[in-house]
Amino acid sequence: MAMQTDPVCGMRVDDQKVGSKSQYQGTTYFFCSDECKRKFEQQPELYTIKSGQAQGGGQAKRGGTGRS
Ligand SMILES: [Zn+2]
Numbered sequence: 001m002a003m004q005t006d007p008v009c010g011m012r013v014d015d016q017k018v019g020s021k022s023q024y025q026g027t028t029y030f031f032c033s034d035e036c037k038r039k040f041e042q043q044p045e046l047y048t049i050k051s052g053q054a055q056g057g058g059q060a061k062r063g064g065t066g067r068s
Contacts, residue, residue: 008036
């Protein structure tokens, strides 16, 4: 038995008891619920990006637009 992390909500799930899982790019992801699985499958790239990268939205460049 091993604990996996639900990439959507961050909850720890037991991969022996987990109800929902999904494969994406050769990796199996485990979810605490069908709801999390559904969110993942809608936008898997949102949950599989490595931390440190931009997290969806807010890609506007800063600087230069502060003053008219
Ligand atoms: Zn979850």
